Amino acid sequence: MLKQRVITALFLAVIFLAALFGLPAGYFSFFIGAVVLIGSWEWAGLSGFTAVWQRTFYTLVNLVLMICASVYLGFEGEATPRLNEEAIRDLLIVGCGWWALALLLVQGYPTSSLLWGHQGLRLLMGLVVLIPTWVALVYVRQQVNGAWLVLLLILIVAIADSGGYFAGRRFGRHKLAPAVSPGKTWEGFAGGFFANCLLALGLSHALDMSFLIMLAIVVPTSLISVLGDLLESMVKRHAGVKDSGSILPGHGGILDRVDGITAGAPIFAMALLATGAFSSAVGA
Secondary structure, three states, X not given: OHHHHHHHHHHHHHHHHHHHHHOOHHHHHHHHHHHHHHHHHHHHHHOOOOOHHHHHHHHHHHHHHHHHHHHHHOOOOOOOOOOOHHHHHHHHHHHHHHHHHHHHHHHOOOOOHHHHOOHHHXXXXXXXXXXXXXXXXXXXXXXXXXXXXXXXXXXXXXXXXXXXXXXXXXXXXXXXEOOOEEEEEHHHHHHHHHHHHHHHHHHHHHOOOOHHHHXXXXXXHHHHHHHHHHHHHHHHHHHOOOOOOOOEOOOEOHHHHHHHHHHHHHHHHHHHHHHOOOOOOOOO
């Protein structure tokens, strides 16, 4: 199992890095769109859509919504588009607002399932999880050095996850959300937070940027990424499944690997937009 997980992880890393650095910013949007559509297929399954036609229909709905978002953003499929920042801000606000609500749903589980447990509401939940993720990654990749910023986003999420895992194993005593994910602890949460604070400090020195600005970008992304993990765990627990899918040998589904990014990406993009820490000029 470990060998299979490592092979799959390396394969995914090669494909992702090739797309991230090998494709122009606009064409990378299509790659991310394909990932989101796979996630849509999986989310349909988590929502109780088991028939192929049902899952296909939900995936097509997500595709249509991404096309509508593209039109709203002013993206026409070109390699290096210039996007409407006001439109981006509007869609990111929707995504960030959703995660504020998601915090309350996770905190209130299982009682909160009375509000979102219906199949139709879970399908709607998937839309506000997946579409803002795509918008955020499209925006981040447009920036100067956008490919490196996308990697920074992934690094923040990975550090929050790994820091939480190791700190939780060593010091974990108090459960973070026992009804949702019994293995997560407040000590682990603090460990991931502290590790990302160190990352912000290191980046501020390496990039000669304000430490406070780096904290404003890194810390919210780190904290909310944990919520993405918890939300997917909550939905899977309600659906009675261990993994979102089986497309990735040894890893489960796409959503199992990107749950933290779905929450972290809109926050990260909004932090970049709000702080103006990096130029909004189009990236290559």
